[in-house]
Amino acid sequence: MVKNVKIGKTDLSVNPIGLGTNAVGGHNLYPNLDEEAGKELVRTALNNSINFLDTAFIYGPERSEELIGEVLKERGNRSEAVIATKGAHKFIGKDVVFDNSPAFLKKEVEASLKRLQTDYIDVYYIHFPDKDTPKDEAVGALKQLKDEGKIRAIGVSNFSIEQLKEANKDGYVDVYQGEYNLLQRDAEKELLPYTTEQNISFIPYFPLASGLLAGKYNKNMIFNDLRADLPYFQKEVFAQNLEKVEQVRKIADAKDTEVAHVVLAWYLTHNSVDVLIPGAKRADQVLNNLKTLDVHLTDEEIQEIDRIFR
Ligand code: NAP
Numbered sequence: 635m636v637k638n639v640k641i642g643k644t645d646l647s648v649n650p651i652g653l654g655t656n657a658v659g660g661h662n663l664y665p666n667l668d669e670e671a672g673k674e675l676v677r678t679a680l681n682n683s684i685n686f687l688d689t690a691f692i693y694g695p696e697r698s699e700e701l702i703g704e705v706l707k708e709r710g711n712r713s714e715a716v717i718a719t720k721g722a723h724k725f726i727g728k729d730v731v732f733d734n735s736p737a738f739l740k741k742e743v744e745a746s747l748k749r750l751q752t753d754y755i756d757v758y759y760i761h762f763p764d765k766d767t768p769k770d771e772a773v774g775a776l777k778q779l780k781d782e783g784k785i786r787a788i789g790v791s792n793f794s795i796e797q798l799k800e801a802n803k804d805g806y807v808d809v810y811q812g813e814y815n816l817l818q819r820d821a822e823k824e825l826l827p828y829t830t831e832q833n834i835s836f837i838p839y840f841p842l843a844s845g846l847l848a849g850k851y852n853k854n855m856i857f858n859d860l861r862a863d864l865p866y867f868q869k870e871v872f873a874q875n876l877e878k879v880e881q882v883r884k885i886a887d888a889k890d891t892e893v894a895h896v897v898l899a900w901y902l903t904h905n906s907v908d909v910l911i912p913g914a915k916r917a918d919q920v921l922n923n924l925k926t927l928d929v930h931l932t933d934e935e936i937q938e939i940d941r942i943f944r
Contacts (some may be wrong), residue, residue: 635666635764636683637647638650638685639740639908639909640908641643641716641734641757641787641808641809641833641835641908642753642808642809642833642834642835642906642908642911643684643722643808643833643834644755644757644786644787644808644809644835645786646716646786646787647660647685647716648686648716648729648908648909649683649684649685649686649909649925649927650902650908650909650910650926650927651684651717651898651909651910651912651923651924651927652679652685652686652687652688652787652909652910652911652912653675653676653677653679653684653686653687653688653840653911653913653914653920654911654912654913654914655672655675655687655688655689655693655913656689656690656693656698656700657701657702657915658673658674658675658676658689658693658698658702658911659672659693659694659697659698659700659701659915660691660693660694660697660698661694661697662692662693662694662695663693663859663860664859664860664915665859666912667892668725669697670729670803671915671916671917672698673704673705673918674853674890674917675914675915675917675920676702676705676825677684677705677709678917678920679920680705680709680714680715680923682706682920682921683924684693684924685714685715685716685761685921686715686716686718686909686911687715687716687717687839688716688718688719688839688911689697689700689702689717689718689719689720690719690720690759691719691720691721691723691745691746691761692720692761693870694864695723695725696749697711698932699719699746699749699750700749701748701806701808702750703715703749703750703751703752705753706750706751706752707792707944709866712752714807715749716756716757717752717756717757717866718755718756718757718758718759718809719750719755719757719758720758720759720760720761720789720811720889720921721739721742721745721746721758721759721761722734722739722742722747722760722761722762722764723761723762724734724738730763731764732761732765733767733825733857734762734763734764734766734767734769734772735762735764735766735767735772735775735777736771736774736775739760739772739775739776739779740778740779742942743755743758743779743784743785744777746758747784750893753784754784754785755782755784755785755786755787755813756785756786756787757785757786757787757788757808757809758776758779758787759783759787759789759790759809760772760773760776760786760789760790760793760801761790761791761792762791762792763790763793763794763925764778767794767811768800769790769797769798769800769801769803770802770803770804773788773790773801773802773806773807773854774804774931775807776788776806777804777806780806788806788807788808788809788810789807789809789810789811789837790792790807790809790810790811790837791810791811791812792811792812792813792881794849795828798810798825798828798850799828804833804836805832806812807832807834807836807942808835808838809836809837810829810834810835810836811838811839812825812836812838813834813838813839813840814826814836814837814838814839814840814841815840815841815842815847815897815901816843816847816860816878816897816900816939816942816943817841817843817846817847817866817875817878817943818843818866819943821836821838823939824882826904826906829909830904830905830906831900833906835900835906835907835908835909836904836906836911836913837908837909837911838901838906838907838909838910839911840909841862841892841897841898841901841910841912842876842897842898842912843866843870843912844860844861844866844867844881844913845861846866846872846875846876847879847882847894847897848892848893848897848919849879849882849883849886849892849893849894849905851879852878853873853876870892878942878943879893882896882897882939882942884933885938885939887907888922889929891925891928891929892922892925894912894926895923895926895928895929896929896931896935898910898912898926898929898940899926899930899931900939902926902929902941903931903936904911908915910926910936914922
């Protein structure tokens with residue numbers, strides 16, 4: 635029986651292991667995605683107590699939200715899922731800009747509601763900061779939507795610490811989503827201390843460094859998707875990262891578990907990290923990540939993992 639947790643100061647109750655869905659219909663991120671397989675990832679999650687689904691307008695674009703909407707509709711039980719989505723990308727012809735203006739965000743929330751075939755969104759994030767909109771004004775627009783019952787919690791993503799503080803001037807920010815994993819730890823300097831102090835839930839994205847920290851890659855692998863451009867995968871750095879993963883494997887072996895579960899369990903030891911959103915491309919990965927919940931790390935193991943990646 636999974637023990638659900640509350641996301642920060644919200645009323646949202648979730649399994650600490652959620653599902654990132656940028657590979658569910660995220661055709662612009664991963665080539666050759668099979669949409670039916672993507673829907674099956676969502677069904678597998680919901681059938682196995684994973685209720686927190688993370689999506690965004692830009693995954694597809696639009697298609698990830700649409701596929702999740704189709705699954706929600708076919709199951710006819712909206713309250714079984716806690717849906718987080720994001721907006722800020724504005725297409726001008728083929729060019730994309732970020733827009734955080736209240737009018738744009740309100741329009742985007744309406745469009746996401748339609749694609750998700752629902753009348754409320756559990757967490758709505760401003761996906762990226764724009765240059766011009768004061769961040770408290772942008773969040774003010776989301777507060778209005780929250781008061782109207784269209785969204786249940788307010789999130790911001792990819793904001794700097796200064797932008798987050800401005801966004802949270804009135805204490806309205808519930809969730810922060812930023813890149814954070816054992817290979818990218820910048821958030822530990824200011825963002826994690828601030829979210830802890832403010833009771834804002836910190837949701838790390840790329841928790842498995844796009845698969846590298848799952849412990850299944852070797853140095854001869856070549857990637858032709860979004861990973862081709864990620865710093866963790868560049869030649870020498872990639873080899874060094876794989877060596878660090880081997881050190882975690884020793885800890886995982888001693889605990890009779892896998893690298894991915896040790897890595898995911900390590901994030902959950904942080905105060906403001908309530909829930910994780912590892913992505914998956916196959917249903918067995920969705921199920922496999924649930925084993926994280928059986929891992930208990932000792933203080934020594936927590937420090938050892940910290941040391942390997944420091
Ligand atoms: P991730 O969670 O770091 O890595 C996911 C990848 O790891 C999977 O696609 C799979 O790749 C591999 N994997 C997962 N579980 C595994 C297991 N048990 N065993 C072996 N391999 C496993 O990366 P991500 O999916 O890109 O990021 C997570 C979520 O964060 C996204 O889905 C998205 O919802 C969100 N996100 C948000 C932002 C933002 O700007 N806010 C940006 C990026 C992502 P392979 O099968 O290819 O090995």
